[in-house]
Amino acid sequence: MPGQAGELEQRYGPQAVRRPPTAVAPAERGATRIADRVVAKIAAQAAREAVLPLTRGAESPHATVVVHHGTARVRISLELDYPSDIGGRCRAVRRQVAERVGALTGMEVHEVAVQVERLHRAPAPGAAHGRTQ
Numbered sequence: 001m002p003g004q005a006g007e008l009e010q011r012y013g014p015q016a017v018r019r020p021p022t023a024v025a026p027a028e029r030g031a032t033r034i035a036d037r038v039v040a041k042i043a044a045q046a047a048r049e050a051v052l053p054l055t056r057g058a059e060s061p062h063a064t065v066v067v068h069h070g071t072a073r074v075r076i077s078l079e080l081d082y083p084s085d086i087g088g089r090c091r092a093v094r095r096q097v098a099e100r101v102g103a104l105t106g107m108e109v110h111e112v113a114v115q116v117e118r119l120h121r122a123p124a125p126g127a128a129h130g131r132t133q
Contacts, residue, residue, distance in 0.1 A: 034105050039072055040065040043112075046100035047076045050093040055081040055120040061093075072101055073111045082119035090114040 040063040047061035054060065061078035074097055080089055094112040101109050 034067070034107075036065045036067050039067055039074075039101060039105055039107070042104050043072075043074045043076060043097050043101050046097045047078055047093050047114075049100075050096035051078060051080065051089060055079065055122060058118075058120050063097075067107065070106075071108045071110050072105070073113075074098075074101065074109060075113045075115065077115045077117050079118040079120060080116055081122040083122065086116060086119075090116070 043063035043065060044061050047063065048054070051061065058079040058081070061076055063077075064075045066073045076093060076097060078093065080086060093114050097112045098109040101107060
């Protein structure tokens, strides 16, 4: 039925005839933009994973992010227990944040700055929590 498509188009208009989609090059299809606040949430979650378990009374880590041309700069604010290896914990946070943000967003993470806002005294092993009489 070679003339059927032409008849359908004449009778019902051009939308009545299905034509195969033309191939569009990947670079011309568009782009995905991930908002800075979404990247910040991913970074905060990654930092939380790196410092688990959180010390009693400590706030969860917070992140601010600047994204520019597919690269991210991250600033993490967190609280740690004391005494502990603060430098080692900060390195672990930087590594975890850079890996997770890169893996989940496809962005390069050029900088992860970790700011320790507060130190919490870690309870002594076997010490009771709260008041004792």
